[in-house]
Amino acid sequence: MNLLRKLPPEARLLLPAFIVILLVVAVPLLFSLYTSFTSYRLVRPETIWNVVWFKNYIKLFGSSDFWWAFGRTVLFLTVVLNLEMLFGLALALLVNQVTRGQRLLRTIMMFPMMFSPVLVGFQFKFMFNDNIGIVNHILQNWFGVTQAIPWLVESHLAFFSLACAEIWNSTAVFAILLLAGLMAMPQDPLEAARVDGCTPWQAFRHVTLPFLMPFVYIAMTIRSLDVGRAFDIVKIMTNGGPAGRTELIWTLSARAGYEDARMGYANAMSYVAVLLSIAFTVHFFRKLNASRQFLNEVDA
Template sequence: MVQPNSTIRSREKMTGWFLVIPALLILLLVYAFPIGRAFWLSFLTQNLGTELQPEFNGIGNYIRMIGDGRFWQTILNTTVFTLSSLVLELVLGMGVALMLNQAFRGRGIVRTIAIIPWALPTALIALTWRWIFNDQYGVWNDILLRLGIIDQGINWLGQPTTAMMAVIAADVWKTTSFVSILLLAGLQSIPEDLYEAHSIDGASTWQSFRQITLPLLLPQILIATLFRFAQAFGIFDLVQVMTGGGPAGSTEMVSLYIYSTVMRYLDFGYGAALVVVTFLILLGVVLLANYLLSRARNVTGVE
């Protein structure tokens, strides 16, 4: 006797849940408890420098955050850094992915080399770029001096505007390859027949890119955007090594402010409130990206 489709689907769902439950339990243990602990701690006043015993403070830490100019400055710095690096990485990553998707001799070697910047340790790359932008011995100043673009060395990491530009440049150099690999995987899933049929109809390369590549690549673009937004918004080691958040807090990100609040000033209650707000911001972006990704999949028919 043939079982109805509803019964088969029901058994498949039960099997799926049976396989997923162990992973969910591990996630609850690893993530849910620390997040729940941070939420609870954010309602307490606990500063080991002044008050050893925690006291319930309600939403006092969040009210304090509203008037914290340094917090809002770090939010602005993080937003500028995240959006700037994200746009540049998507544009450059798309160009690199399109190039690596072409057939040419030695393509495998080039693809391997392209992923090296992302695979290298972030602290090592940050230290390298710190030397590149050094005002006295940096390679970048030496190049500009030899080309006659500048008359004397520029202190790139000692001025607010140029320091932010330097940090963005270092992050773009490191993570563009990650974006390009994600987009390359999407490009390889697009059938070549679509481009051939489009070219027969007289479409140009730009028209094929705009009408075929971009719509079918939209899910991968959204996934890359989601990954990079979360990573860039929580950036710590790159900025800490290159500038330490300076000069004058111009490159201090939210993660550095949280680190300073908790580890330097031992203000665990307020630090937990900062963590909670940052978590909620990232959660909102993830939910929005998931909604857009679902719509993109429905439009393109990609599962």
């Protein structure tokens, strides 16, 4: 109590929030970090005290299944983020040109991101079903395709299907942020570019796009954290199949932890996935700072 009285009033007001954050965030993180250095198995609680130090990480880095999942995760991140950025930029540019009903369009544009990833996974799982899916139905009845396409069975098609679901669910994040950037952009540079005889493409390439790059990297940072821990959609649509060909780090970690009961090994894998997300975040923050510095130099 004496220690609490010595704290300034502001610190005492923030103390409950710090305690909640400690209990909800810090304690589980420290616990999972500790168990990543043990041979902890869910079916044998006493193994939580069996410290094996870096054995789980050494085993992890020697596993071909992990490296395949790691490579797929990086590929999935790269493909999804870039396509979401392109589609989101196109949507933002189109909506920005609308003068009437723009608020309604902005609301409609946000609908996909309001759906739970689990629901999106079920939705696209049935859409791409090779027997009853609407995609095959349209291809067979409208485009003359004679055989059902195994979207969720063939490995490359399954990867494509997962990317479609993820892009549909989250392109709105890029669209909203980039539309905010377009609405905040000063019109004087664009008018000067038109007076100088620039084509619409040149004005976009040299004036609009540099101004939007900070917003692009903010969206990239947010989405890299989301896609880096992709689990729901993959679990629902393919469950890592066929034959593990769509297994990502988080689905492989969940399988090791909850199906094989190797929680220590699964937590070690999860921390490697966290480091991967952090690496993408740091990369995009550096790009964000560079784009801001470029804009400041241009304004100066």
